[in-house]
Amino acid sequence: MGNVSTVPKESPLRRVLGSFLVPYIIMLVVEGMPLLYLELAVGQRMRQGSIGAWRTVSPYLSGVGVASVVVSFFLCMYYNVVNAWAFWYLFHSFQDPLPWSVCPLNGNRTGYIEECEKASSTQYFWYRKTLNISPSIQESGAVQWEPALCLILAWLVVYLCILRGTESTGRVVYFTALLPYCVLIIYLVRGLTLHGATNGLAYMFTPKMEQLANPKAWINAATQIFFSLGLGFGSLIAFASYNEPSNNCQKHAIIVSIINSSTSIFASIVTFSIYGFKATFNYESCLNKVILLLTNSFDLEDGFLTANNLEQVKDYLASAYPSKYSEVFPQIKNCSLETELETAVQGTGLAFIVYTEAIKNMEVSQLWSVLYFFMLLLLGIGSMLGNTAAILTPLTDSKVISSYLPKEAISGLVCLANCAIGMLFTMEAGSYWFDIFNDYAATLSLLLIVLAETVAVCYLYGLSRFESDLKAMTGRALNWYWKAMWGGVSPLLIISLFIFYLSDYISTGTLRYQAWDAAQGQLVTKDYPPHALAVIGLLVAASTMCIPLGALGTLITRRLKRGDTAPVA
Amino acid sequence: MLWLLFFLVTAIHADLCRPDAENAFKVRLSIRTALGDKAYAWDANEEYLFKAMVAFSMRKVPNRETTEISHVLLCNVTQRVSFWFVVTDPSRNHTLPAVEVQSAIRMNRNRINNAFFLNDQTLEFLRIPSTLAPPTDPSVPIWIIIFGVIFCIVLVATMLLIISGIRQHRRKNKGPSEMEDSEDKCENVITIENGIPCDPLDMKGGHINDAFVTEDERLTPL
Numbered sequence: 001m002g003n004v005s006t007v008p009k010e011s012p013l014r015r016v017l018g019s020f021l022v023p024y025i026i027m028l029v030v031e032g033m034p035l036l037y038l039e040l041a042v043g044q045r046m047r048q049g050s051i052g053a054w055r056t057v058s059p060y061l062s063g064v065g066v067a068s069v070v071v072s073f074f075l076c077m078y079y080n081v082v083n084a085w086a087f088w089y090l091f092h093s094f095q096d097p098l099p100w101s102v103c104p105l106n107g108n109r110t111g112y113i114e115e116c117e118k119a120s121s122t123q124y125f126w127y128r129k130t131l132n133i134s135p136s137i138q139e140s141g142a143v144q145w146e147p148a149l150c151l152i153l154a155w156l157v158v159y160l161c162i163l164r165g166t167e168s169t170g171r172v173v174y175f176t177a178l179l180p181y182c183v184l185i186i187y188l189v190r191g192l193t194l195h196g197a198t199n200g201l202a203y204m205f206t207p208k209m210e211q212l213a214n215p216k217a218w219i220n221a222a223t224q225i226f227f228s229l230g231l232g233f234g235s236l237i238a239f240a241s242y243n244e245p246s247n248n249c250q251k252h253a254i255i256v257s258i259i260n261s262s263t264s265i266f267a268s269i270v271t272f273s274i275y276g277f278k279a280t281f282n283y284e285s286c287l288n289k290v291i292l293l294l295t296n297s298f299d300l301e302d303g304f305l306t307a308n309n310l311e312q313v314k315d316y317l318a319s320a321y322p323s324k325y326s327e328v329f330p331q332i333k334n335c336s337l338e339t340e341l342e343t344a345v346q347g348t349g350l351a352f353i354v355y356t357e358a359i360k361n362m363e364v365s366q367l368w369s370v371l372y373f374f375m376l377l378l379l380g381i382g383s384m385l386g387n388t389a390a391i392l393t394p395l396t397d398s399k400v401i402s403s404y405l406p407k408e409a410i411s412g413l414v415c416l417a418n419c420a421i422g423m424l425f426t427m428e429a430g431s432y433w434f435d436i437f438n439d440y441a442a443t444l445s446l447l448l449i450v451l452a453e454t455v456a457v458c459y460l461y462g463l464s465r466f467e468s469d470l471k472a473m474t475g476r477a478l479n480w481y482w483k484a485m486w487g488g489v490s491p492l493l494i495i496s497l498f499i500f501y502l503s504d505y506i507s508t509g510t511l512r513y514q515a516w517d518a519a520q521g522q523l524v525t526k527d528y529p530p531h532a533l534a535v536i537g538l539l540v541a542a543s544t545m546c547i548p549l550g551a552l553g554t555l556i557t558r559r560l561k562r563g564d565t566a567p568v569a
Numbered sequence: 570m571l572w573l574l575f576f577l578v579t580a581i582h583a584d585l586c587r588p589d590a591e592n593a594f595k596v597r598l599s600i601r602t603a604l605g606d607k608a609y610a611w612d613a614n615e616e617y618l619f620k621a622m623v624a625f626s627m628r629k630v631p632n633r634e635t636t637e638i639s640h641v642l643l644c645n646v647t648q649r650v651s652f653w654f655v656v657t658d659p660s661r662n663h664t665l666p667a668v669e670v671q672s673a674i675r676m677n678r679n680r681i682n683n684a685f686f687l688n689d690q691t692l693e694f695l696r697i698p699s700t701l702a703p704p705t706d707p708s709v710p711i712w713i714i715i716f717g718v719i720f721c722i723v724l725v726a727t728m729l730l731i732i733s734g735i736r737q738h739r740r741k742n743k744g745p746s747e748m749e750d751s752e753d754k755c756e757n758v759i760t761i762e763n764g765i766p767c768d769p770l771d772m773k774g775g776h777i778n779d780a781f782v783t784e785d786e787r788l789t790p791l
Contacts, residue, residue, distance in 0.1 A: 088712075091711075091713075092711075094711055094715060095711050105703060109700050109703060110700065110701070111698065111701070150716070153719065153723065156723050156724065156727065157723055159727060160726055160730065163730050164734065295649065296597065296649070299649040302598070302599045302650065303608075406738065408731055408734055
């Protein structure tokens with residue numbers, strides 16, 4: 001089933017950034033490919049979904065499969081909100097001018113709304129019009145009907161695709177995975193011809209030594225690989241279980257990871273050319289503002305000050321009119337192309353804001369906007385299909401539930417339940433809860449699940465036993481490279497990543513989040529209230545505790561059975 | 570005497586129009602930014618046109634229909650190009666109140682801009698806010714229309730798939746049950762060919778077929 005190649009989740013939330021290339025490629029070769037091959041091999045060998053597969057490997061590991069399902073469940077709950085936002089932006093792209101390119105007017109039509117003046121029009125559209133965000137996570141506010149409608153539509157589309165089960169999902173996933181390539185190619189051509197694109201590309205390809213030394217870059221690269229390959233979610237095992245036993249999954253694994261990473265690099269080229277355009281545009285506007293300020297303050301001739309002679313004229317003015325210059329000096333911003341390029345992109349909000357800001361400055365911006373959000377939707381729906389497949393496979397496989405309800409009804413109930421829970425994210429404080437889920441629901445748990453998987457296959461099941469299984473199944477011997485990776489390097493890497501995460505958390509103390517302050521028109525950092533911290537703890541615990549609890553449960557049932565059979569024997 | 574009067578008049582004029590004077594407004598033009606290569610030079614003729622536009626705007630205010638070009642005073646023209654202006658009353662001793670000038674300019678801002686090929690940003694009247702064009706809001710927001718279209722399409726497609734799924738289920742249920750009925754009959758009847766039990770053909774003996782009987786009688790005896 002070549003659909004495995006379409007499982008990769010191009011999570012637009014985690015963009016490749018900066019001198020990412022070197023850590024990314026290293027992490028791909030050392031972690032991504034071996035772990036992908038491992039999951040495909042396990043699924044193909046055990047021929048069951050993730051819960052059954054791990055139970056077959058070792059009865060104490062039934063918790064691993066359950067943990068994967070729990071993580072997929074959390075992901076399902078919150079991820080579709082991104083699709084709802086993409087739908088919202090897509091529907092608003094059919095207007096001229098684009099609603100996020102101009103600020104709305106204030107009451108007496110003499111100027112723009114204050115919040116929009118202080119921030120930018122794209123930020124205003126995102127924080128006020130799309131989210132209607134509240135100042136802090138405690139003030140929940142009411143459910144916003146516009147995003148709620150878009151969320152219902154997003155879930156309806158997902159239901160339509162998974163209605164007929166995994167076979168039809170496979171066909172849809174072909175479509176959702178191939179069409180973004182077309183849009184990416186169009187964007188590549190457009191992006192490379194933009195003014196200032198070369199600045200972004202130069203920034204992307206120049207390696208920065210100090211960033212390589214920072215462990216954060218390596219952690220981000222590893223998480224990016226995990227997410228985009230879909231490791232630890234159980235969907236890979238589920239898909240691979242439909243494969244023929246003699247299928248060459250090693251070739252599949254290598255091909256899939258290479259296709260995935262080249263797609264990522266291709267997408268980064270497009271992304272960085274657009275960043276370069278945006279950064280250059282902002283840099284030039286900043287320069288123009290400074291020029292205007294100086295021209296107005298000193299009544300210089302219009303057009304005299306240009307970007308080239310700015311520094312010399314500034315020096316001249318400082319010496320000729322020192323008092324006036326010192327008055328104006330605080331308002332003069334230091335415009336730098338580097339700082340514009342380095343504005344880190346994290347989180348969905350910034351991803352939406354940065355792209356819309358770049359698009360609004362292009363010609364025929366409606367077309368580019370529609371294309372971009374259509375591609376975003378395709379990728380998002382594709383990810384959702386993988387996630388829901390990971391939840392639905394164990395449900396439809398279980399005899400109890402599938403005897404009562406047809407699979408359409410099961411899918412419908414799952415979609416309805418997730419849609420109802422997702423309404424939480426359409427409230428005024430919904431974006432803050434979304435960030436909580438985004439940052440904590442999957443990251444730590446995935447690391448632990450993958451670690452447990454690798455350790456289980458290598459040490460509990462036995463690496464040599466697995467190797468002979470694979471040889472019997474596919475007819476090919478296992479390369480020493482895979483054995484070395486599975487046995488040693490990958491688990492060690494994951495453990496070190498884990499330690500970095502924990503030390504990072506411990507060093508910063510409490511957890512903080514960015515809240516939007518409408519009065520200042522920018523983000524401010526606030527501490528999480530206790531109930532939010534409790535939810536975070538619950539999220540991490542719910543998935544990670546499944547593993548030890550599963551082992552414990554099996555231990556107890558075995559003891560009980562032994563206790564029952566002993567007197568009989 | 571005449572010279573004295575002349576000096577007095579210019580002195581009063583200078584008094585009336587100076588930077589930060591009462592009821593004076595500063596104007597700033599950015600001609601090269603707006604027009605690039607087609608920029609015109611700012612000279613006395615352009616100033617005359619400006620005075621004419623201001624006088625025209627004032628004439629539209631009730632009670633000020635008699636404003637003349639000579640009532641508009643310009644001063645402190647810089648290279649930028651920026652200058653200050655005031656509008657005096659017919660007696661040339663007092664300046665008109667700022668509020669009146671402000672409302673007059675705001676009303677006719679568009680025509681003043683067009684006279685100079687500039688816009689609100691390149692022809693600035695400091696302290697006179699411009700009225701911004703309101704966005705054209707359609708009665709039904711466009712996004713709801715598109716949302717409705719896509720929502721209906723997806724809903725119809727979902728319904729079709731569900732209904733066809735239910736039909737397939739029913740056909741599958743009917744099929745096996747038909748097979749079961751005929752298999753039940755099989756247990757009582759020995760053979761079945763083309764759905765007709767062979768059993769009656771074997772065991773049916775001694776029944777006269779009337780059709781054949783009549784045909785026999787038609788044949789003439791030898």
